[in-house]
Amino acid sequence: MEAHSLSWRRFLWAPLLVTILLxxxxxxxxxxxxxxxxxxxxGLTLDNYARVLTDGFYLGSLWTTVWLSLVATxxxxxxxxxxxxxxxxxxxxxxxALIVLLLVSSFVTIVIKVLGLSLVLGRQGxxxxxxxxxxxxxxxxxxxxxxxxVVIGLVQxxxxxxxxxxxSVIQTIPGSLEEAxxxxxxxxxxxxxxxxxxxxxxxxxxxxxxxxxxxxxAFTSAVLLGGGRVLTLxxxxxxxxxxxxxxxxxATLATLLVGVVFLINVASAxxxxxxxxxx
Amino acid sequence: MxxxxxxxxxxxxWFAALVVYAFLLGPILAVILASFxxxxxxxxxxxxxxxxxxxxxKIPHRYLHALGVSVLVAGVSAVIATLLGAAAALALVRGxxxxxxxxxxxxxxxxxxxxxxxxxVFLQFYNHLAIATGxxxxxxxxxxxxxxxxxxxxxxxxxxxxxxxxxxxxLEEAARTLGASEAAVFRRVLLPTLRPGLFAGFxxxxxxxxxxxxxxxxxxxxxxxxxxxxxxSTLQFDFDPAILALSTIVVAFSALLILGAQKFAGxxxxxxxxxx
Numbered sequence: 001m002e003a004h005s006l007s008w009r010r011f012l013w014a015p016l017l018v019t020i021l022l023x024x025x026x027x028x029x030x031x032x033x034x035x036x037x038x039x040x041x042x043g044l045t046l047d048n049y050a051r052v053l054t055d056g057f058y059l060g061s062l063w064t065t066v067w068l069s070l071v072a073t074x075x076x077x078x079x080x081x082x083x084x085x086x087x088x089x090x091x092x093x094x095x096x097a098l099i100v101l102l103l104v105s106s107f108v109t110i111v112i113k114v115l116g117l118s119l120v121l122g123r124q125g126x127x128x129x130x131x132x133x134x135x136x137x138x139x140x141x142x143x144x145x146x147x148x149x150v151v152i153g154l155v156q157x158x159x160x161x162x163x164x165x166x167x168s169v170i171q172t173i174p175g176s177l178e179e180a181x182x183x184x185x186x187x188x189x190x191x192x193x194x195x196x197x198x199x200x201x202x203x204x205x206x207x208x209x210x211x212x213x214x215x216x217x218a219f220t221s222a223v224l225l226g227g228g229r230v231l232t233l234x235x236x237x238x239x240x241x242x243x244x245x246x247x248x249x250x251a252t253l254a255t256l257l258v259g260v261v262f263l264i265n266v267a268s269a270x271x272x273x274x275x276x277x278x279x
Numbered sequence: 280m281x282x283x284x285x286x287x288x289x290x291x292x293w294f295a296a297l298v299v300y301a302f303l304l305g306p307i308l309a310v311i312l313a314s315f316x317x318x319x320x321x322x323x324x325x326x327x328x329x330x331x332x333x334x335x336x337k338i339p340h341r342y343l344h345a346l347g348v349s350v351l352v353a354g355v356s357a358v359i360a361t362l363l364g365a366a367a368a369l370a371l372v373r374g375x376x377x378x379x380x381x382x383x384x385x386x387x388x389x390x391x392x393x394x395x396x397x398x399x400v401f402l403q404f405y406n407h408l409a410i411a412t413g414x415x416x417x418x419x420x421x422x423x424x425x426x427x428x429x430x431x432x433x434x435x436x437x438x439x440x441x442x443x444x445x446x447x448x449x450l451e452e453a454a455r456t457l458g459a460s461e462a463a464v465f466r467r468v469l470l471p472t473l474r475p476g477l478f479a480g481f482x483x484x485x486x487x488x489x490x491x492x493x494x495x496x497x498x499x500x501x502x503x504x505x506x507x508x509x510x511x512s513t514l515q516f517d518f519d520p521a522i523l524a525l526s527t528i529v530v531a532f533s534a535l536l537i538l539g540a541q542k543f544a545g546x547x548x549x550x551x552x553x554x555x
Binding site for chain 2: 005006008009010011012014015016018019022023025026027029030033079080082083085086087089090098100101102103104105107108109110111112113114115116117118119120126155156159160163213216217219220223224234237238241247250251254257258261262265
């Protein structure tokens with residue numbers, strides 16, 4: 001047995017070498033770049049970081065990225081949880097068809113979905129026409145090229161993944177627990193709060209973090225549905241590279257983005273651990 | 280059993296699900312419908328007012344070229360990523376390695392870095408590589424494949440790993456005891472066990488690579504680009520209705536791929552889990 005587990009270890013070498021080769025040198029070159037003012041001229045400096053962290057424009061961009069990501073994550077949770085719940089709790093032949101549709105939605109590339117959103121959300125798009133026809137609004141809403149457009153795009157991007165993830169989480173909660181709670185007189189609401197939510201909580205937190213991370217790095221929907229007016233960090237990074245050809249600042253911003261995402265994840269992990277320990 | 284009452288109380292949930300499905304499928308449906316609308320650009324109606332396949336005949340050659348590049352890049356990177364990921368999964372699950380957890384988080388790193396950062400990082404890396412060695416992979420299929428392999432390896436580690444954890448190693452022991460050679464054990468016992476995980480890993484890798492914009496946009500060139508990047512630039516700069524027809528073909532292709540993956544790998548592997 002021991003001999004066999006040793007022979008399995010040989011398999012580690014190829015993937016480990018390839019990933020180290022693809023991870024370390026590129027990241028090192030990149031990080032090195034963020035420590036220089038211009039490509040390979042002067043010595044090491046923290047100037048770029050000082051510039052980025054004192055410039056209102058970059059800090060504003062960071063703030064926009066964080067709060068749009070938060071809003072989009074909350075909206076995805078609010079819409080995704082009940083959907084996942086109903087999919088996991090209904091025994092019907094329709095469910096597998098509904099899941100295939102969910103898979104289609106999550107695996108059609110976001111560019112095509114953004115193309116569709118720009119057809120639907122325009123001034124004369126079907127959404128505005130519907131709302132006008134129902135007399136819910138008396139002027140077309142502006143749903144593109146602003147924060148609203150970007151948030152809609154972000155939710156479109158992450159929601160199918162979140163629903164599938166929560167679906168598998170809720171499936172692991174035995175339905176009999178809910179029935180037991182109801183038999184003992186719990187109302188639907190308190191059953192939900194006392195039984196379903198606590199049991200789903202680890203999955204909910206993991207799912208929210210995944211969605212939040214995806215939102216922070218979201219590029220396609222931020223560029224296309226923000227119409228150049230919503231400058232999240234991924235958008236600014238692309239502009240620094242393609243328009244300004246300012247690689248050192250782009251590298252600094254990218255490092256900042258990765259760092260902030262990492263810190264937020266570590267902080268929430270610590271928070272969860274402390275709460276779990278306290279409970 | 281009180282199905283009617285149950286349904287009634289679940290009504291708010293069903294309503295939420297309905298809204299979610301309309302939201303998720305509406306845009307895709309809009310693209311499909313608009314692609315059949317003759318003459319009109321950037322508009323759609325149901326049923327299409329002037330139904331025609333006009334735009335399907337007008338797909339410019341460069342879009343078809345981009346589609347070819349996308350399929351090639353996604354296919355090759357998915358094969359490489361699946362093999363490397365499967366090897367890593369075998370070592371991680373069966374190797375009883377020291378620091379297995381650390382290695383697992385290490386292998387998940389490519390998914391923790393935003394793809395746009397990975398794109399910029401590889402652009403810079405390729406630039407420096409060209410200066411240092413004279414090998415310039417920017418704007419080539421090879422350059423795209425290398426970057427795509429990097430971000431898709433974690434998927435097959437996840438799918439093959441979860442198949443392996445469920446598999447029973449005693450089956451292999453039994454085969455060995457009965458005199459099977461190592462090669463036969465691998466081919467007859469292990470490979471059939473791994474197959475759904477391999478399929479699912481390939482499927483994930485293919486779909487992630489095939490749909491990618493934020494990495495490819497920095498590595499592709501005007502002559503050598505992928506379909507999502509073409510659609511992206513069309514949307515950002517000059518709209519061409521032929522892109523609707525092409526997108527519809529891609530949607531149909533993705534749907535077929537999903538049905539295939541589900542058939543070969545099953546739902547539980549295709550669905551993401553909180554662990555990954």
